[in-house]
Amino acid sequence: MHKINIEEKFSLINKHWSPKIVGELNGQHVLLAKIKGEFVMHKHDDEDEMFLVIEGSFRMEMPGKTIELGKGEFLIIPKGQEHRPIAEKEALIMLFEPAGTINTGNVKHDYSIDSPERI
Amino acid sequence: MHKINIEEKFSLINKHWSPKIVGELNGQHVLLAKIKGEFVMHKHDDEDEMFLVIEGSFRMEMPGKTIELGKGEFLIIPKGQEHRPIAEKEALIMLFEPAGTINTGNVKHDYSIDSPERI
Numbered sequence: 001m002h003k004i005n006i007e008e009k010f011s012l013i014n015k016h017w018s019p020k021i022v023g024e025l026n027g028q029h030v031l032l033a034k035i036k037g038e039f040v041m042h043k044h045d046d047e048d049e050m051f052l053v054i055e056g057s058f059r060m061e062m063p064g065k066t067i068e069l070g071k072g073e074f075l076i077i078p079k080g081q082e083h084r085p086i087a088e089k090e091a092l093i094m095l096f097e098p099a100g101t102i103n104t105g106n107v108k109h110d111y112s113i114d115s116p117e118r119i
Numbered sequence: 120m121h122k123i124n125i126e127e128k129f130s131l132i133n134k135h136w137s138p139k140i141v142g143e144l145n146g147q148h149v150l151l152a153k154i155k156g157e158f159v160m161h162k163h164d165d166e167d168e169m170f171l172v173i174e175g176s177f178r179m180e181m182p183g184k185t186i187e188l189g190k191g192e193f194l195i196i197p198k199g200q201e202h203r204p205i206a207e208k209e210a211l212i213m214l215f216e217p218a219g220t221i222n223t224g225n226v227k228h229d230y231s232i233d234s235p236e237r238i
């Protein structure tokens with residue numbers, strides 16, 4: 001058992017759209033990701049997913065709705081909801097989701113990561 | 120579905136050691152709490168618990184070990200681990216734990232809250 005410093009962990013991440021596991025509890029993963037540009041529209045049939053902005057901002061596009069998120073704000077995407085994060089500039093986010101969640105959900109894409117690295 | 124601004128939610132909290140629910144996903148609650156002073160030593164037999172510092176600092180006392188936590192740091196307390204948060208000055212924290220977790224765990228105390236309020 002040891003504490004995690006979020007800034008230190010982000011310094012180890014040098015690729016966009018590549019979430020890294022930094023914690024696990026109750027079958028859920030805590031992940032950090034640097035994002036920039038457009039992700040792919042996708043959904044998770046069985047998993048809710050939480051996006052918390054640590055630095056910067058991004059917008060979550062969904063069919064018929066877009067939500068802008070800034071530092072210190074979070075959004076929970078319920079299972080089955082199509083969504084696509086887009087960041088004009090680099091943003092640093094924390095994610096909470098069940099262990100085993102695939103980042104691109106129901107879509108197979110170059111961004112797909114089946115098993116995120118632990119840092 | 121709407122975003123949550125953490126600072127706005129904290130402005131609604133005017134009592135220490137009284138976590139408020141601000142989100143729910145996959146059977147887990149996201150809570151915010153203002154803490155100051157000494158909490159009671161306790162454990163959760165079946166729930167892991169995550170403490171993320173949003174503002175300020177506090178220390179987590181455990182039998183034989185103390186961990187100091189500052190802004191942007193988090194600690195996951197595994198189920199069964201006795202722990203007691205202590206904040207010399209007011210600290211603002213975010214908690215992740217299964218829905219239904221009692222804040223004082225196995226200990227009945229004046230601080231015990233069986234059903235946290237949603238804000």
